[in-house]
Amino acid sequence: MNRVRTVRKAVIPVAGNGTRFLPATKAVPKEMLTIVDRPVVQYAVDEARQAGIEHIVFVTSRNKQVIEDHFDDAPELISSLSRSGKKAQISELEAMLPAAGSVSFTRQQAPLGLGHAVWCARDLIGDEPFALLLPDMVSFGARGCLAGLMDLYNEAGGNVVGVEQCAPEEASKYGIVGKGETARHGFAVTEMVEKPAAGKAPSNYYLNGRYILQPEIFSILAHQTRGAGNEIQLTDGMLTLSQSQSFHAHPYEGRTFDCGAKQGFIEANVAFALARADIGDLVFESVRDMVLSHESRIRAA
Numbered sequence: 001m002n003r004v005r006t007v008r009k010a011v012i013p014v015a016g017n018g019t020r021f022l023p024a025t026k027a028v029p030k031e032m033l034t035i036v037d038r039p040v041v042q043y044a045v046d047e048a049r050q051a052g053i054e055h056i057v058f059v060t061s062r063n064k065q066v067i068e069d070h071f072d073d074a075p076e077l078i079s080s081l082s083r084s085g086k087k088a089q090i091s092e093l094e095a096m097l098p099a100a101g102s103v104s105f106t107r108q109q110a111p112l113g114l115g116h117a118v119w120c121a122r123d124l125i126g127d128e129p130f131a132l133l134l135p136d137m138v139s140f141g142a143r144g145c146l147a148g149l150m151d152l153y154n155e156a157g158g159n160v161v162g163v164e165q166c167a168p169e170e171a172s173k174y175g176i177v178g179k180g181e182t183a184r185h186g187f188a189v190t191e192m193v194e195k196p197a198a199g200k201a202p203s204n205y206y207l208n209g210r211y212i213l214q215p216e217i218f219s220i221l222a223h224q225t226r227g228a229g230n231e232i233q234l235t236d237g238m239l240t241l242s243q244s245q246s247f248h249a250h251p252y253e254g255r256t257f258d259c260g261a262k263q264g265f266i267e268a269n270v271a272f273a274l275a276r277a278d279i280g281d282l283v284f285e286s287v288r289d290m291v292l293s294h295e296s297r298i299r300a301a
């Protein structure tokens, strides 16, 4: 018998305002901005499914109904595509449609922080371990990041976080973990700090938005006081949980694009477009030409 409890459910918080992407996000949720031809949130859902997740809980907010529509059936669209013989598009939409009853939505009523958003999912998750994927952080690699966290979870149990290395000057943008004893698929976490001040980071391993957490996190988050940025921080809750349960970190072997920022969003679009069989070669030629002409303009200046 497996000694760890199976992770069946995932939480995907989609309640944020997307102020960094205004005016695009005035009427369109930031999670619905596209990387090539799929909304950002679809990448997190695909990654969760690839890692074996059966049920996804979205923590949403006002004016985000279009996210629910994206994960619902679209019978009028399918009939119209069918009348025009668009079989490939129909198959793609059908493959993306979640099974009936396999997604839930709950609302975070006020933007009080990630720790509060996760806490809003407590009843829908119940008393079992769960995965958490922050959809702004988009995994790019042969395998999604969460599948690697599952390997480490099956090895070590407890709580598992995804990490990657960042430049020292970037550390204050993220949650940072301290590195302890090595495990087969990662290492033990010795400490965690949310958005450390310059020079105070315990390492350059930053939390990349992928987690497997035990349900005891909920009762901690219920009483969590505000931390960095005056928000209820998940990292602070995890730090408390680490006093009674183990935390391990899995360094992702691919690359995560921070699509909550303009640079990361553009980079993700280029990376995913280059990897596509249908448009990759054309995009490569065009990006290469743009880079070459940009370089020659810089040299001439």
Ligand code: G1P
Pocket (backbone or CB within 6 Å): 114, 134, 136, 137, 173, 174, 175, 176, 194, 206, 207, 208, 209, 233, 234, 235, 260
């Ligand atoms: C959140 C987490 C932080 C993590 C980051 C990854 O911060 O609190 O620990 O490193 O996501 O994107 P936020 O981006 O909400 O400020």
